[in-house]
Amino acid sequence: MKFGGTSVADLNKIKNVALRVKREADSGHQVVAVVSAMSGTTDRLINYCIEISPLFDMREYDVVLATGEQVTAGLLSMALLAFGLNARSWQGWQLPIKTDAAHSKARIDTIDCGPLIKYLCDGGIAVVAGFQGISPNARITTLGRGGSDTSAVALAAALRADRCDIYTDVDGIYTTDPRIVPQARKLEKISYEEMLEFASMGARVLQTRSVELAMNNHVRLRVLSSFQDLPGTLVLHEDEIMEAQKVSGIAYSRDDAKITLLRVPDRPGVAAAIFGSLSDQNVNVDMIVQNVSSDGTTTDITFTIGKADLTRARDSLKRARPLIGYSEIFEDANVAKISVVGVGMRSHPGVANTMFRTLADKAINIQVISTSEIKVSVLISAEYTELAVRALHTAYELDTSDGALPAGTLP
Amino acid sequence: MKFGGTSVADLNKIKNVALRVKREADSGHQVVAVVSAMSGTTDRLINYCIEISPLFDMREYDVVLATGEQVTAGLLSMALLAFGLNARSWQGWQLPIKTDAAHSKARIDTIDCGPLIKYLCDGGIAVVAGFQGISPNARITTLGRGGSDTSAVALAAALRADRCDIYTDVDGIYTTDPRIVPQARKLEKISYEEMLEFASMGARVLQTRSVELAMNNHVRLRVLSSFQDLPGTLVLHEDEIMEAQKVSGIAYSRDDAKITLLRVPDRPGVAAAIFGSLSDQNVNVDMIVQNVSSDGTTTDITFTIGKADLTRARDSLKRARPLIGYSEIFEDANVAKISVVGVGMRSHPGVANTMFRTLADKAINIQVISTSEIKVSVLISAEYTELAVRALHTAYELDTSDGALPAGTLP
Numbered sequence: 063m064k065f066g067g068t069s070v071a072d073l074n075k076i077k078n079v080a081l082r083v084k085r086e087a088d089s090g091h092q093v094v095a096v097v098s099a100m101s102g103t104t105d106r107l108i109n110y111c112i113e114i115s116p117l118f119d120m121r122e123y124d125v126v127l128a129t130g131e132q133v134t135a136g137l138l139s140m141a142l143l144a145f146g147l148n149a150r151s152w153q154g155w156q157l158p159i160k161t162d163a164a165h166s167k168a169r170i171d172t173i174d175c176g177p178l179i180k181y182l183c184d185g186g187i188a189v190v191a192g193f194q195g196i197s198p199n200a201r202i203t204t205l206g207r208g209g210s211d212t213s214a215v216a217l218a219a220a221l222r223a224d225r226c227d228i229y230t231d232v233d234g235i236y237t238t239d240p241r242i243v244p245q246a247r248k249l250e251k252i253s254y255e256e257m258l259e260f261a262s263m264g265a266r267v268l269q270t271r272s273v274e275l276a277m278n279n280h281v282r283l284r285v286l287s288s289f290q291d292l293p294g295t296l297v298l299h300e301d302e303i304m305e306a307q308k309v310s311g312i313a314y315s316r317d318d319a320k321i322t323l324l325r326v327p328d329r330p331g332v333a334a335a336i337f338g339s340l341s342d343q344n345v346n347v348d349m350i351v352q353n354v355s356s357d358g359t360t361t362d363i364t365f366t367i368g369k370a371d372l373t374r375a376r377d378s379l380k381r382a383r384p385l386i387g388y389s390e391i392f393e394d395a396n397v398a399k400i401s402v403v404g405v406g407m408r409s410h411p412g413v414a415n416t417m418f419r420t421l422a423d424k425a426i427n428i429q430v431i432s433t434s435e436i437k438v439s440v441l442i443s444a445e446y447t448e449l450a451v452r453a454l455h456t457a458y459e460l461d462t463s464d465g466a467l468p469a470g471t472l473p
Numbered sequence: 474m475k476f477g478g479t480s481v482a483d484l485n486k487i488k489n490v491a492l493r494v495k496r497e498a499d500s501g502h503q504v505v506a507v508v509s510a511m512s513g514t515t516d517r518l519i520n521y522c523i524e525i526s527p528l529f530d531m532r533e534y535d536v537v538l539a540t541g542e543q544v545t546a547g548l549l550s551m552a553l554l555a556f557g558l559n560a561r562s563w564q565g566w567q568l569p570i571k572t573d574a575a576h577s578k579a580r581i582d583t584i585d586c587g588p589l590i591k592y593l594c595d596g597g598i599a600v601v602a603g604f605q606g607i608s609p610n611a612r613i614t615t616l617g618r619g620g621s622d623t624s625a626v627a628l629a630a631a632l633r634a635d636r637c638d639i640y641t642d643v644d645g646i647y648t649t650d651p652r653i654v655p656q657a658r659k660l661e662k663i664s665y666e667e668m669l670e671f672a673s674m675g676a677r678v679l680q681t682r683s684v685e686l687a688m689n690n691h692v693r694l695r696v697l698s699s700f701q702d703l704p705g706t707l708v709l710h711e712d713e714i715m716e717a718q719k720v721s722g723i724a725y726s727r728d729d730a731k732i733t734l735l736r737v738p739d740r741p742g743v744a745a746a747i748f749g750s751l752s753d754q755n756v757n758v759d760m761i762v763q764n765v766s767s768d769g770t771t772t773d774i775t776f777t778i779g780k781a782d783l784t785r786a787r788d789s790l791k792r793a794r795p796l797i798g799y800s801e802i803f804e805d806a807n808v809a810k811i812s813v814v815g816v817g818m819r820s821h822p823g824v825a826n827t828m829f830r831t832l833a834d835k836a837i838n839i840q841v842i843s844t845s846e847i848k849v850s851v852l853i854s855a856e857y858t859e860l861a862v863r864a865l866h867t868a869y870e871l872d873t874s875d876g877a878l879p880a881g882t883l884p
Contacts (some may be wrong), residue, residue: 073524107544113484114548115555122554125547125562129540133518136536137525143533144526151536155566156611200567 063093063141064192064214067101068231069288076100079288080141082229083187087147094221096192096214097138099130118374120165120344123202124194127156127166131191131210134457139189149187152178154194154202159213161195161203167270168195168203170212170260173220190217208269215272219279227294228282230267231286234295235260237311237460242451245461249310250293253300256310257283259403273297287296296348300405309413309458312451316398316444318348318366320429321375325360327391332386336363339382345371349399349432349441360389366428366441369395397429398447401439402454414438418456426450474504475603475625478512479642480543480699487511490699491552493640494598498558503593505632507603507625508549510541527784531576531755533678533824535605535615538577539565542602542621543824549598560598563589565605565613570624572606572614578755579606579614580682581623584631601628619680628684637692641678644698645706646671648871649723653862660721661704664711667721668694670814670848684708695876711816720815720824720869723862727809727855729759729777731840736771736800743797747774750793756782760810760843760852771800772774775841777852783869808840809858812850813865831868837861 063083070076079095086093099107101129107126111118135151142149154161157178161168178188192210197203205212211228218226235257237247252260254277258270267285276283276297284295326332333352340347350365367375372395379391407413421428430439430441442450455461481487490506497504500749510518518537522529539555546562553560567590572579584802589599590770603621608614616623622639646668647657661672666687669681678696687694687708697705737743748758761776790802818824828849832839837860841852853855853861857860 073521076525108725110544110548111551114487117555118551119554121552122547122562125550125564126544132540133537134545136533137521139536140522140525140529140533143530144528151533152535153613199512202564203528218638 064210064226064228064279065098065138065288066095066210066228066230067098067104069097069229070097070138071101073137075288076134076137077141079229080138080145082288083138083142084145084147087187087453091224094178094182094188094190095138096190096210096217096219097131097134097194098210100134103130103133121201124165124168124202127204128191128194128202131193134190135189142189143189147187148185149189150181151189151191153191154213155196155200157190159195159216161197163197163199163201163203163204165197165201165203165343167206168197169454170195170205170216172225173216175217175220179221206269206271206412208272208456211269211272212275215275215279215281215283218281219275223281224283226276227286228268229282229286229288231287231288232267233292234285235267235297235311238451238455242314242448243312243455243461245274245464246455249295249459251296251298251303252310253405254297255300255301255436256403256405257297259401260311260313266295303405307404307457308406308410309402310406311403311460312454312458313401313403314398314447316370316447318397318441319369319372319393319395320364320366320397320470321372321379322362322364322389322392322394322440323379323386323388324362324392326363327387328359328361333363335382335386336379337365339378339385340367340375343371343374343378345375345378349430349439351430351432362423363388366397366399368432396444397441398450399439399441400447400450400454401437402458403437405436406434407438416457417454420452420453424453425450445452475507475621475637475639476509476549476699477621477639477641477839478509478515480640481508481510481549482512484548486699487545487548488552490640491549491556493699494549494553494626495556495558498598502635504603505589505593505628505634506549507621507628507819508542508545509603509621510538511545514541514544518659519614527789532612535576535579538615539605542604546600546602549654553598553600555647558598559596560600561592562600562602564602565624566607567612568601570601570606570627572616574607574608574610574612574614575755576608576612579608581606581616581627584627586628586631589628592739607809617680617682619683623686624679626686626692627693629692630686635693636695637687638697638699639679640699642699643678643696644701644703645722646678646708646722647695648721649862649866650725653725653859654866654872657866658871658873660706662707662714663721664714664816665708666711666847667711667814667816668708670812670845671722675720679708714816718815719817719821720813720871721817722814723865723869724812725809725835725858725862726812727858728780729808729810729852730780730783730804730806731775731777731808731852732783732790733773733775733803733805734790734797734799734801735772735803737771739770739772740800741865744774746793746797747790748776750789750796751778751786754782754785754789756786756789760841760850762843773798774799777808777810777878778839796850807855807874808852809855809861810850810852811858811861811865812848813869814848818847818849827868828865831864832861835860835864 139151192213240246283297550562603624645659651657694708
């Protein structure tokens with residue numbers, strides 16, 4: 063059972079989570095609860111780091127950030143103990159959850175489940191601080207934003223758990239964000255592949271890597287509400303879903319920033335110089351577009367990165383300028399990525415065209431296009447986000463017929 | 474260099490601390506900085522615990538509380554790294570600082586300084602999270618309120634440091650609290666023994682155990698301001714102080730609560746039953762008074778404990794009632810302990826009498842009296858605290874002649 067930040071936002075919510083855990087334990091299950099930081103905590107801690115030094119050290123950033131989950135793990139264990147249950151907390155370094163040394167974006171290598179399994183077999187309820195681990199040289203690491211999902215799935219895989227239930231502030235996966243489109247529908251089932259596109263596009267329900275990990279380890283995922291008793295959405299292999307929709311949903315993200323390098327010499331090795339320098343700084347690049355410019359000897363390169371990496375990316379590119387040889391660098395953090403996702407796309411042509419036509423009808427300019435087998439994404443100006451999502455949701459016939467608000471959603 | 478909560482209260486103060494550490498490092502010293510939680514943090518975390526469960530589990534309490542110092546350690550390391558210095562943080566479990574398993578009040582057993590010494594010799598500045606350690610079964614422990622002082626002194630002893638500088642929000646040890654008596658004088662030197670009485674009486678500058686530890690390990694202590702460049706107060710062995718004052722200062726504490734057990738059977742083993750049950754709960758008892766009641770077969774016993782332990786102590790005594798056999802239990806958290814402290818008392822009679830006469834002149838009722846070689850303490854109603862401290866400060870001729878405010882003190 064994994065509980066996200068809004069599920070443990072305050073002390074009453076933590077007590078509620080304890081009740082949910084107790085209910086599962088009472089019904090005979092062995093339970094490991096994985097917890098996030100209380101909502102707001104991680105942002106507060108990140109702001110501390112930025113105020114101390116805009117180019118903060120990532121090892122110490124991890125030291126600071128890991129405390130958020132530690133607090134929740136302690137408090138939830140306390141609440142379970144107060145119910146008379148046998149419970150205790152484990153920090154990442156305690157279990158240990160061994161990761162690589164990529165601070166702030168570490169990947170889990172191995173989890174030593176021996177002590178945990180013994181504790182569960184002795185009737186204990188284990189509470190594990192999500193989002194964190196320990197590096198090969200015994201420093202605290204964190205797994206990146208939303209990393210508690212990955213902690214939960216990795217633990218479920220290592221323990222060969224029957225289920226990995228992700229409790230969150232929504233009651234399942236919707237065709238799009240119900241805050242933008244009140245007619246959004248809850249999906250009963252979704253494939254890992256679609257979920258991956260949703261998560262990476264900012265559907266904000268599950269961290270991308272957690273879904274990959276679940277897919278690769280056959281972990282049965284369930285996304286459900288912490289606050290209501292509703293069935294939620296199952297995340298499964300594609301072949302377990304009978305009738306694939308052409309388009310399952312519309313995702314959007316405002317977490318990206320766009321960087322354009324003007325008049326980059328058009329010669330082999332230039333792309334490697336650009337993206338190598340970013341990769342050295344652990345900056346993930348998403349969409350990449352390269353245009354040949356009129357003179358034929360230089361080219362313009364545009365790409366998107368996470369907004370949080372913007373300072374780091376800019377500094378890295380400025381340092382690498384002699385090597386790359388661009389004339390100017392532009393950045394734009396005021397962009398949104400809109401994606402249409404569906405495994406049915408593979409067998410249904412024309413999906414991309416419907417998207418472009420719909421956006422053109424609303425006079426929304428497309429800055430960058432990127433496609434995959436089951437997804438078409440475009441970058442647009444951020445101010446058009448809601449308009450684009452609503453228009454596309456209707457264009458792909460995803461609106462509920464009755465227009466009723468989904469449960470748990472405020473209009 | 475140890476920095477308390479007010480010295481690292483916000484991000485600018487942490488940057489200032491980094492400057493102070495840099496200055497020491499620049500002048501050729503090898504530096505270990507020990508940090509407390511940012512002021513307010515520990516109280517916030519304690520309140521979380523109390524809200525989750527008034528009788529919270531101490532092991533999980535330690536998990537929650539230890540995060541405060543971890544955050545500061547990470548942030549200070551970041552600030553030092555931003556200056557281009559070589560620095561890193563160590564948590565209690567990382568060093569490790571090995572303690573016993575008395576959660577929330579653990580005692581340090583050993584500190585493995587090997588990696589730390591190597592790091593210092595390689596030119597690094599070590600930042601250690603104070604207040605915490607790791608128990609024999611690898612759980613996080615904390616050392617009790619003000620435990621960062623103990624962390625600092627224990628590290629200084631283990632490293633055979635030349636000095637242990639305790640940076641705080643006062644610029645030294647005063648004859649009493651300058652907030653109550655503006656005429657209080659700063660002491661240039663004070664003996665460990667007097668400091669012990671001051672600290673345990675709530676002078677709030679140094680944790681008692683840290684002074685004991687310094688005394689036993691010959692650690693040269695200096696108490697000085699984080700915010701001003703002033704010499705501070707040296708804490709030394711008594712024989713290093715030439716002219717001992719009859720009375721060095723007046724201390725007070727409002728952290729105590731009084732418990733009275735009425736009509737306890739007057740037979741051997743009863744005191745053991747009472748204080749054994751409290752000791753089992755890790756409740757420290759301070760003053761104890763026993764009166765024989767009129768019937769000769771029962772007695773009333775009054776004692777004081779820390780206010781924070783009141784619920785725990787009450788529950789423990791109620792459970793032990795069949796064993797102890799008292800008729801009624803009274804508690805009073807509205808008390809203050811006032812102490813007159815001075816190594817000169819040993820050779821000067823009449824110190825206690827001056828105290829009783831001064832309080833009587835102000836019509837202040839004395840509830841409990843307790844004395845040691847260098848201290849006389851009385852328990853009075855909390856509302857008389859300031860009146861009593863001021864009157865005693867004058868009676869023992871401790872007021873400065875010019876009445877000037879000490880530096881760094883708000884009137």
